[in-house]
Amino acid sequence: MTDERSRDRIQSIERGVAVLRSFSGREASLSVAEIAARAGLARPVVRRILLTFEHLGYAESRGAAWTLTPRVLEIGAGYFAASSLPEISYRYMSHVVERTGDTCSVGVLDGHxxxxxxxxxxxxPLPDSVRIGQRLPAHATALGKVLLAHLAPEELEATLAAAPLEAHTPRTITSADRLRERLAVVRARDYDVSIEELYPGQVAVAVPILVDRRPVGGLGVSSSTVRETEQSLTEVVMPLLREVAGAIASAYRNANPQRFRRSAV
Incomplete structure (x- = not known):
């Protein structure tokens, strides 16, 4: 479907964002050629964008390598306000870590x-530790599947049509039909357990954070096959996550009354 607002978009800003997003990997620095390949832009265009960011203080060059500066954190500062989901969640996540000894995360769905x-x-910490802002494939993660399961049918079909269901391990679901079946189970029980679907030796369990029965994010625990089993994740960790997700949802709702107007009684 054609975006009716496409004529109102500013292409230079879209290209600038594409350059910023090129730095989403684990590399500390990238060359112009590497950024151009990741952003799908011509090298001269990338060079001009980088020089603009350098002038504004958001990027710097050292020889042929480019890095982002701490000033880029200003861009996301508004999202991490006191009433935001991450800031509210941190008050409760340490309780999960103390009780389980495992890593606790909050994630939101963005496309696939x-x-x-x-x-x-x-x-x-686990090997391949995830950083704040890092993207992972929704179909291969417990956090992703509990949020995919809450999509409206037409949204889910659009996501599946656009999503490359890539295999990350032999356990990754790579069939759209199998994923639909899995999501139906997740939707019915409102949690998901992932056993080595993204990384060998890693396991995870997640529940949605529901406000007025709508997900604002997902809360999950990730661990290893050495520390947790599917049974322990389901019987011990998952009930704790549900309790904490409920507390996060209540606090988030109270901190954002303008978003969640209570129905008149």
Whole structure:
């Protein structure tokens, strides 16, 4: 479907955002060629954008390598306000880590990916540790599936049509039909357990954070096959997550009354 507002968009801003998003990996710096390949832009265009960001203080170059500066954090500062989901969630996530000894995360759905917006790690961090702002495939994560399960049917079908169901391990669901079946189960029980679907040796369980029966995010615990089993995640960790997700949802609703108007009694 054609975007009716496409004529009102500013292409130069879209390109600038594409350059910023090129730095979403684990590399500390990138060359113009690497950024151009990731952003799908011509090198001269990327160079001009980087020079503009350098002038504004958001990027700097060292020889042929470019890095972002701490000033880019200003861009996301508004999202992490006191009433935001991440800031409210942090008050409760440490309780989960203390009780389980595992890593606790909050994620939100963006298309076919999950974005981690809050994370508290145990003193024994997992390999391939996720960073704030990092994107992971929704179909291969417990956090992703509890949020996909709450999409309206037409939204889910649009997401599945656009989503590459790539295999990350032999356990990853790569069939749209199998994923629909899994999401139906997740929707019925309102939690998901993922066993080595994204990384070998890693397991996870997640529940939605529901405000007025609508998900504002997902709360999950990730661990290893050495520390947790599917049974322990389901019987011990999941009930704790439900309790904490309820507390987060209540606090988030109270902190944002303008978003959630109570129906007149």
């Amino acid at each position: 990916e999950i974005i981690h917006v809050a994370r508290v790690e145990d003193h024994r």
